[in-house]
Amino acid sequence: MSGxxxxxxxxxxxxxxAASSSRWVATRLAEQERGxxxxxxxxxxxxxxxxxxxxxxxxxxxxxxxxxxxxxxxSPLETAECLHERIWHRWRRGDVVGALxxxxxxxxxxxxxxxxxxxxxxxxxxxxxxxxDELDAAARALALPAELERVLPGTWGWPWLALGRGVIAQxxxxxxxxxxxxxxxxxxxxxxxxxxxxxxxxxxxxxxxxAACGDPQRxxxxxxxxxxxxxxNGAPPAPGTALLTLAPLRPEAARVHVLR
Numbered sequence: 001m002s003g004x005x006x007x008x009x010x011x012x013x014x015x016x017x018a019a020s021s022s023r024w025v026a027t028r029l030a031e032q033e034r035g036x037x038x039x040x041x042x043x044x045x046x047x048x049x050x051x052x053x054x055x056x057x058x059x060x061x062x063x064x065x066x067x068x069x070x071x072x073x074x075s076p077l078e079t080a081e082c083l084h085e086r087i088w089h090r091w092r093r094g095d096v097v098g099a100l101x102x103x104x105x106x107x108x109x110x111x112x113x114x115x116x117x118x119x120x121x122x123x124x125x126x127x128x129x130x131x132x133d134e135l136d137a138a139a140r141a142l143a144l145p146a147e148l149e150r151v152l153p154g155t156w157g158w159p160w161l162a163l164g165r166g167v168i169a170q171x172x173x174x175x176x177x178x179x180x181x182x183x184x185x186x187x188x189x190x191x192x193x194x195x196x197x198x199x200x201x202x203x204x205x206x207x208x209x210x211a212a213c214g215d216p217q218r219x220x221x222x223x224x225x226x227x228x229x230x231x232x233n234g235a236p237p238a239p240g241t242a243l244l245t246l247a248p249l250r251p252e253a254a255r256v257h258v259l260r
Contacts (some may be wrong), residue, residue, distance in 0.1 A: 119157030159188035182206035
């Protein structure tokens with residue numbers, strides 16, 4: 001249960017509890033007998049939390065151990081689960097080529113199956129393609145069949161789908177759509193009790209879009225919320241993103257101070 005607990009605490013922004021639960025699972029996973037008894041999803045799940053907390057080496061060790069055991073059992077599904085987590089880890093670390101390679105491998109391992117569960121991977125793929133300025137390809141990755149989109153509410157990928165589409169819309173200059181998608185992501189995350197900006201930085205996207213749409217007060221409220229809910233002593237990306245969003249919304253004389 002600690003694997004599930006670590007994800008839940010991570011979504012809520014309960015950083016220390018998430019980290020302790022994740023490290024507990026990582027320790028058990030490293031033990032030959034106990035690790036082999038852990039269900040694959042529980043074994044690999046803490047890597048997402050550890051990666052989000054900036055514990056890169058611990059996350060990589062969890063992924064490597066779980067992947068080795070999945071491959072030893074000859075399970076394509078377990079292997080795909082492990083690679084799915086590694087995609088997000090590699091994306092966070094900036095390994096675009098490696099992450100896209102994992103996307104292709106998962107697609108081959110799960111051809112014709114597991115489509116709702118692969119939506120988070122499609123979002124990760126889109127964000128990776130954005131890094132390469134391939135916006136049309138990124139948009140295609142998130143163009144889902146209607147029958148698939150109908151079954152997504154309540155799944156892990158549902159909030160991330162809106163967030164990914166919002167990122168693409170903003171890069172294309174469609175700030176109204178970007179704002180609507182960012183707010184939709186926020187509503188979906190609220191339903192699954194996931195307010196942490198370290199888990200999904202939708203407020204920064206919404207703040208930038210609100211400012212571009214001529215609503216500076218709303219933009220400022222969103223940016224402040226993203227910073228206040230984050231952990232200034234935590235993983236650098238979350239508070240850093242919040243401050244980069246907040247600074248241009250402050251009076252000119254205060255911008256450098258905010259960034260410092």
